[in-house]
Amino acid sequence: MKTLFDIKNDLVTIGAAYAAAKQDKLAEASKPDASIENIKALETKESNLKARFDILQKEHDEMEGEQLKNLQRNPIEGVSDPKAKVVSAKAGLIRAVMGGKAVAPEIKAALGDKNSTGGEKILPSTMTTELLHEPFVKNPLRDVSTVTSVTNLEIPKVSFTLDTNDDFIADTATAKELKADGDVVTFGRFKFKVFVPISETILSATDTNLVQTVDQALQSGLAAKEKKVAFATTPATGEELMSFYSTQNGITEVVGTTMFKAIKNSIAALHEDYRENAKIMMRYADYVDIIETLANGSTTLYNAQPEQVLGKPVVFCDSATKPIVGDFRYSHFNYDPQVLYDRDKDVKTGIELFVLTAWLDHKIKLKSAFRIAKVVPEV
Missing domain, CATH: 1.20.58 (Methane Monooxygenase Hydroxylase; Chain G, domain 1)
Known part of the structure; x- marks a missing residue:
């Protein structure tokens, strides 16, 4: 047809x-x-x-x-099932934006929009919540880091204190860090855009197919941005404090003559408060190299769980060019709740684009909670 x-x-x-x-x-x-x-x-x-x-x-x-x-037409008219109504409303919003039309108030209301002025292109709360809070398979950090969506977020670096006469922070590195950098983390707003190309074929598809296509593309875009800023070896200007590898964050590098020894030494270098919940973020290729070296021709290690080999749970991520060891609860992503939508056109291809504008910040709340494993071969 x-x-x-x-x-x-x-x-x-x-x-x-x-x-x-x-x-x-x-x-x-x-x-x-x-x-x-x-x-x-x-x-x-x-x-x-x-x-x-x-x-x-x-x-x-x-x-x-x-x-x-x-x-x-009103896409949610006659739809009684709540889930189906949300999908139809999402599809209606996308089609209206791509057609350069105003989004009907009924559509916004079905998606939880509380902005009655109609002047701002703010993504309704249902879509914003799903985009920012649903787990993203493609970003391993999502499973271990903290993720919030709060405007102008400020939080304490440590979750509790004792009375002033009790020197409760046993880790001297943490105590020095709190004294030098303060005990409050303030999150900024770093703007970025995600562009989703939408052909007329997709736009004319069923509501479910259209919504799935756009949602998956937007989620992938957000996940890619999160990984890019968190693992950047040469961060963009202004984004230096978002990266584990930034010299401005100054996470301690722990050396070893092999990758295995560097990771083991990094775990040992953590204070016990962080070592208890520590995980290892590393590339799968590096882990395979460790197994090949340790196995020495035996197949036993290949069937072992990574935690049995390295002593701590392992999270694989190809962006982790040097293994990062630490308590990833102190890795914190925060989005501004105000997420905007718009449309654009790729002048090179003529394809219409659904555009999402978001504001993100990633903070390493305590650099003392992390170590970077660095291999320095014996001379």
Whole structure:
């Protein structure tokens, strides 16, 4: 079955052929020695192409008109199931944005929008909550870090204190850090955008397919941004404090002559308060190298769990170019709840884009809670 996108392509093809046939006919008719048969043959070709073009144009106009009606109709009208209503409302919002239309108040209300002014393109609360709080499989840090969505968030670095006469922080490195950097973490707002290309085929698909496509793309974009800032070896200006590897954060590097020894030494270097809940974030390829070295031809280690081999739970992430060992509860992502939506166009391809604008910050609340394993071979 031909879609509107297919019809548009056919119109371009037939239109070009029709224009060429018309020029060929005129060129042949201009020749003094041209035969009438040739001219009539070109005339017939031109007429046939014109007839085909008119049929396609009529079909195009009808399909486009029907699509416009679908964009303008209230997509949640008559939908009683709560889950189905949310999916229909999401699809309605996406289609309205991509069509350059105002989003109906009923759609926003179904998605939990409390912004009655209509002046700001704020993503309704249902979509924002799902985007920012649903677990993202593609970002391993999501499983171990803290994630919040609070405007102008400020939190204490430690969750409790004792009376002033009790020197309860046994880890002297933590005590020095709190004294040097303060005991409160203040989160900033770093703006970024996620662009989701949407073809007319997807836009015309079922509500479920459209919503799944856009949601998955947006979630992947957010996850990619989180990993990019958290593991950047050369962070962008202003984003230095987001990265584990930033010199401005100054997480202590612990050396070892092999990767295995560097990780073991890093675990040992943590204070027991952090070692208790420590995990190892590392590349799978590095872990395989460790297994190959330790196994020395035996297959026993290949069946062992990573925690049995290294002594702490392992989280694999290809972005962790140097293993990071620590209590990842002190890795904290915070989003501003105000997430905006808009539309744009890729001028190179002509594809329409659904655009999400968000504000993110990642803070390492206590650098004392982490160590970076560094391999320094014996000379």
